[in-house]
Amino acid sequence: MGSMFATCFLLICFLSVGAATCGYESCPAVKDGMINVHLVPHSHDDVGWLKTVDQYYYGSKDDIQSAGVQYILDSVIQALLKDPSKRFIYVEIAFFARWYREQSDSLRHQVKGLxxxxxxxFILGGWCMNDEASTHYNAIIDQHTLGFEFLRHNFGECARPRIGWQIDPFGHSREQASLFAQFGFxxxxxxxxxxxxxxxxxxSKTMEMVWRGSPLNLGSVADLFTGVLYSGYGPPAGFCWDIGCSDEPIMDDYRLYxxxxxxxxxxxxxxxxxxxxxxxxxxxxxTMGSDFNYQYADHWFKNIDKLIKYVNILQAKGSKVNLLYSTPSCYTxxxxxxxxxxxxxxxxxxxxxxxxxxxxxxxxxxRAALKGYTREANNFLQVxxxxxxxxxxxxxxxSSKNIQIFKEALGVAQHHDAVSGTEKQAVAYDYAERIANGINECQKVxxxxxxxxxxLSSDKPPAQVYCSLRNISxxxxxxxSKQLQVTLYNPVGRPVKSWVRIPVVGGSFSVVGPDGAAVSTQVVPVSKETKAIPERKGSLADHELVFQASLPALGYSTYFVQATTQRRSNWEQKTFQRKVNTDTVLKNEFLSLTFDGNSGKLKQMVNLETGISLGLQQDFFYYVGYPGNNxxxxxxxxxxxxxxxxxxxTHNLNMVSTQVRSYHSQGQLVQELxxxxxxxxxxxxxxxxxxxYAEFEWTVGPIPISDKEGKEVISRFSTGLNTQKTFYTDANGREILERVRDYRKTWKLNQTEEIAGNYYPVNSRIYMQDKSQDIQFTVLTDRSQGGASxxxxxxxxxxHRRLLYDDSLGVGEPLNETGSDGRGxxxxxxxxxxLDKIEKSAALHRDMALKLYMAPSVSFSNATTKQAEWAAKFRTIWSGLNGTLPxxxxLLTLEQMASSMDYILRLEHIYEKNEDPVLSKPVTVSLQDLFVPLTVKSMTELTLGANLQLSDLHRLKWQTTDSKLLFKPKFAxxxxxxxxxxxxxxxxxxxxxxG
Incomplete structure (x- = not known):
């Protein structure tokens, strides 16, 4: 749309708003010299928790929780239509969109009037109220954009959210504040x-503040006024009037006892x-409301009316309290x-x-498996x-309908009782099923x-087939198939090399690349530990075929696999059982890993480029979960x-094993232990x-509980580095935050749990530095995990965690996940x-983190066609870019808008200031002729949530105690x-x- 978007956007506003008095202009009058109490009617509607999303919407399973969102919205809308003085805020668009789609045209028109x-x-405006510890910034942006677009398309500017409302998540990320500020909140x-x-x-009366979401990099652009609600998110004790509340109503007939x-x-x-x-x-x-309140909206509003009436009457007698219906935006x-x-x-x-x-x-x-699945699904949604x-x-x-199904499934999965792992088991299954259905829909696309x-001609290519269980061979x-094609799509805007592992039967295969040249391969046996995984039942694969694929920027390559009878040469694969008292060494051009001959465990890591040698021990331990009654x-x-x-x-962990049995596989492409x-x-x-990098692929479970003890399993890396109580973790995959053991920057900590009280969310990476030796040790993860030093x-x-007791915080059952065989x-x-020098490390972990969450999509076809025949009919390599991105x-986002023929494009700089002498510098990108199939005619810059032209954004400005120190970025x-x-x-x- 570009200019078309501006016209469309303004037209929507004109038609739907007219003489609208929404936004700050609609705020009720307050009284000077009084305490103005902003009463905010609201309902906090979890998008799944104790019940599934559908069960919450329809109000089923009342024996679990009395909650029906459709009844809340039915009740609230009618109450608002009856009385223009009433106000209500709504948050979870996953529920509201479903309800709105079911309504008649006449009622929809009335809702637009409200x-x-x-x-x-609408406050927050995301598809859900997302978790802040386990979510990736890419998914956070997507799920808010999904909600914002529904509101923009159906209601126009009056529905644009101005306030973030994270009332229930269990801790808050600085990156979330930064993203909210960039949404225009x-x-x-x-x-x-x-x-x-x-x-x-x-x-200290500092319940409200200005939160610096990105003090080093974005400055004032990421600043956000932030307030802590006094009573959590519920009403004052004794003032709840809904299903499940037992508080007394206000009885105001003076004739009655x-x-x-x-x-x-x-x-x-x-x-x-x-x-x-x-x-x-x-x-x-x-906050006048709580979980799934206002199923009987009249109960709430009638009592709030009386409260306002009788409190405000006292102003005539000298009271300095003024009650009013309000919203968080009017309060702000x-x-x-x-x-x-x-x-x-x-x-x-x-x-x-x-x-x-x-x-x-x-x-x-x-729920480590669900966390991993959610991350993989987000990767495929971008593809x-x-x-x-x-x-x-x-x-x-x-295609837009298929993609919408997947967007909505992943939007729900970002909820603070979804990817967080704090839902009932039945609900976790429902989230996974929704994601699987969304993946299937996008595979069609x-x-x-x-x-x-x-x-290249009129020939139709064979259908692509996906394998969701390749990680377990x-x-x-x-x-x-004895002959197949492997097509890999690279969603990164520059060429990448990717290691491919394919489950196969037998040990002899040849691979030909997209250019017809032979590709080096290696065949690795499938371990008996992998074969024992219950979900592999029926699989015949006894080996994995390994090769490296070269992929163009934002494009695909096709590789051709053929089973052969040719005997493998000696260098392709050798497997040795570890010899007692003899160290085992894995070594490539850059790294060396030494494993102890007695214990079989890692004891040394060497960076062969820099000469950095580290006495590195890696091992598995577990904590026993405390079995309290709460x-x-x-x-x-x-x-x-x-x-x-x-x-x-802190020094008494349970070691899984003092010695390990190990097998060493040697080959030209990969060495494995x-x-x-x-x-x-x-x-x-x-x-x-x-x-x-060194890759550590861990397999944990079934965690035994025959001893009646729940267990929390960790992988620990011990380096001997002098880290001075300090380590670093990422915030939702973006900026890095410094962590100091037993310390909080803004208040004096009385530490009651030396282990749990020093754990932090690790969304993509954790590292520590020994500045005296100029050494950084970094670990990247493939999913969100808790981490500590x-x-x-x-x-x-x-x-991984498996526990036998509930912690009495609502979920009502132990975290005791089982597999398809009924075991853990x-x-x-x-x-x-x-392992590298500090200055070089950012380039390594930034690049790798991007490749992990934007990994290539791998699909297969089994046409009986050789490379030359295939290449005559189909492109074997193709890039969507004329060049490559720096x-x-x-390229964070490239998608077509469902409501127009325009595209949403997001570009991001992935480095922080001072992280790298070259890569931390500003960079200019031209979109002119950047895309092969798309010619960009014009572009209009929007806010991060893509629901407002950036030039039309005018955020409130705040005076702070450190305003003179405030970094205000200059935009070229x-x-x-x-x-x-x-x-x-x-x-x-x-x-x-x-164009």
């Missing part, structure tokens, strides 16, 4: 922060006085007009504890959107895209949310040719380990309208019109 006059206000409110932090803030107006008003005024004493302006906000607007100076914060709100011994750091690792755009499918074959991108098409903090159990080891002695730590823990350590020189990552679930994942630039003006200059960590979002 939005236009400010009675119904003016404020953020949340309900949970550490009990010690909250106590400090209440006493049961009249309680004076008593209730006095009680409420006491709450007002108490809350106001901890805030600094004459405005406070009270009034705070902004208060002409006050605010304190700032530039770290995050992790970890969170609600009382001593109760750190919510277990969910960083809960699907890109290929749909590059093939210019438009609505051909219903990718197949359709290949129909356009592969052919199972794939029907590769096991059953009656008091000292009896807090370890559960889905909380991590609490039984033994809080299979380590078996026991019947439920094994690992393959790999060094690939030409790679600067409990001892200087050590890093640990929690890979087996989980497999990977860690990627780097090494510090990533482009002489070329089709070019963009990216500074470190910037994301630029465009609506692109094609």
């Amino acid at each position: 939005v236009n006059n400010g009675q119904l206000e 003016d404020g953020l409110y949340f309900g949970r922060l550490d009990y010690q932090d909250k106590d400090t803030r209440e006493k 049961d009249n309680n107006v004076d008593e209730r008003v006095a009680e409420f005024l006491k709450d007002v006085k108490d809350q106001a004493s901890h805030y600094t302006t004459n405005h406070i906000m009270m 607007y009034n705070l902004n007009k208060a002409n006050q100076t605010w304190t700032t914060k530039d770290d995050d709100f992790f970890p969170y504890a609600h009382r001593p011994h109760s750190f919510w750091t277990g969910y960083f690792s809960s 699907c959107k890109q290929m749909d755009a590059l093939a210019k499918l438009g609505n051909t074959d219903n 990718v197949n359709d895209a290949y129909k356009y991108l592969l052919p 199972r794939c029907n098409i590769t096991e059953e 009656s008091e903090s000292e009896f807090q159990a370890s559960g889905a949310y909380v991590f609490r080891p039984s033994d809080n002695n 299979l380590q078996t730590f026991g019947p439920w823990v094994s690992q393959v350590v790999r060094l690939y040719e030409g790679e600067r 409990i001892k200087d020189g050590d890093l640990e990552l929690m890979v 679930l087996i989980v497999r994942g990977k860690h990627y380990v780097f 090494a510090n630039v990533h 003006r482009q002489s070329d309208p089709l070019s963009v200059t990216l500074n470190p960590m910037e994301i630029h979002t465009f609506q692109v019109t094609l």
